[in-house]
Each structure stands twice: as structure tokens, then as C-alpha cells.
Amino acid sequence: MASIKLTINNQVRTLDVDPEMPLLWAIRDVVGLTGTKFGCGIAQCGACTVHLDGAPTRSCSVPVSAAASSKITTIEGISKNGDHPVQKAWIEHQVPQCGYCQSGQIMSAVALLKQNPKPSDEEIDTAMQGNICRCGTYNRIRQAIHTASATISAAPKMPKSTPKIGKR
Ligand code: FES
Numbered sequence: 302m303a304s305i306k307l308t309i310n311n312q313v314r315t316l317d318v319d320p321e322m323p324l325l326w327a328i329r330d331v332v333g334l335t336g337t338k339f340g341c342g343i344a345q346c347g348a349c350t351v352h353l354d355g356a357p358t359r360s361c362s363v364p365v366s367a368a369a370s371s372k373i374t375t376i377e378g379i380s381k382n383g384d385h386p387v388q389k390a391w392i393e394h395q396v397p398q399c400g401y402c403q404s405g406q407i408m409s410a411v412a413l414l415k416q417n418p419k420p421s422d423e424e425i426d427t428a429m430q431g432n433i434c435r436c437g438t439y440n441r442i443r444q445a446i447h448t449a450s451a452t453i454s455a456a457p458k459m460p461k462s463t464p465k466i467g468k469r
């Protein structure tokens with residue numbers, strides 16, 4: 302056992318765990334954030350996807366000790382009230398069927414749109430191919446990503462710096 306500090310959803314947590322424990326176990330069973338799901342356990346299905354420093358990562362296949370230096374974001378951390386544009390688009394298009402894969406799908410979609418705010422169908426398929434859906438919701442996922450993309454693109458941008466108001 303070791304004392305490991307994790308930064309999850311901007312909160313620092315100190316866990317007393319086996320350093321080799323999969324990050325997914327730590328997130329779900331130790332921290333209690335159960336939005337991230339266990340599917341295959343071998344980095345093949347994407348159900349356990351979280352972000353490590355913004356990059357979509359299969360948490361079932363990362364030792365908890367390897368995540369200690371990263372900023373971890375789970376599905377619970379992408380918005381306060383479930384109102385991230387991707388989450389809203391998922392509802393609008395009624396994407397989930399059984400729902401089991403959807404937390405991982407959303408995490409991959411959020412990461413994709415950060416990297417590429419206006420992805421083509423082909424780019425969506427490439428980015429999302431590691432997320433398996435046994436219910437076959439792929440078409441709706443693609444539509445929802447386009448809707449979220451449009452919402453994000455239409456949102457007013459924050460100015461990079463506040464203009465200085467001074468004497469002439
Ligand atoms: S549970 Fe991690 S990829 Fe399937």
C-alpha cells in the first residue's frame with residue numbers, strides 16, 4: 302500500500318492504495334465516482350474512458366500511481382449540472398439505449414471537440430472507434446457530436462485579455 306495523491310475533477314484526494322491498482326478501481330471503488338464504467342478491463346471497449354490532462358484514456362489499464370502527476374477528469378467533472386454541450390446534444394438526439402457505454406462515449410466526444418471543434422464524419426469515426434457500443438448507437442453519436450460542435454462554435458468566445466482603458 303502507498304499514499305497516492307490524485308487530482309480528480311480539480312479536487313486533490315489522498316488514497317491509501319496499492320500503486321498497481323487500476324485507476325478505474327480507484328475512481329469507482331475508493332473515491333466513489335461511479336459514472337465511469339467497467340466493461341472489458343483490457344483497454345478494448347472504452348467504457349472506462351476518463352481524461353488525463355485532457356487526453357481520453359482507458360482508466361482500466363493505467364496504474365493509479367501513473368496518474369498521480371496528471372489532472373484527471375471524469376464524467377462527473379465535465380459540467381456542474383449535466384449541461385455540457387455534448388451532454389445536452391446526447392439528450393436532444395436520445396443517444397443512449399442501455400446507456401452502459403455512454404459515459405465513455407461522452408468523454409471521448411468532449412476530448413475530440415476540444416482538439417477539433419468542427420470534425421467531419423470521418424474524423425468523428427476515427428476519434429470514436431475505440432468506444433464500442435453493443436446497442437449500435439453510432440449514428441446518433443455522430444449526429445450528437447455535430448450538434449454539440451455547432452453549439453460550441455456558436456458560443457461567444459471569451460476575450461484572451463481584457464482591453465486596457467487608459468488616458469489618451
Ligand atoms: S473497461 Fe477499460 S477499455 Fe473496456
Ligand code: FES
Nearest residue numbers: 399400434435436
Ligand atoms: S448504449 Fe448500450 S452499449 Fe452503448
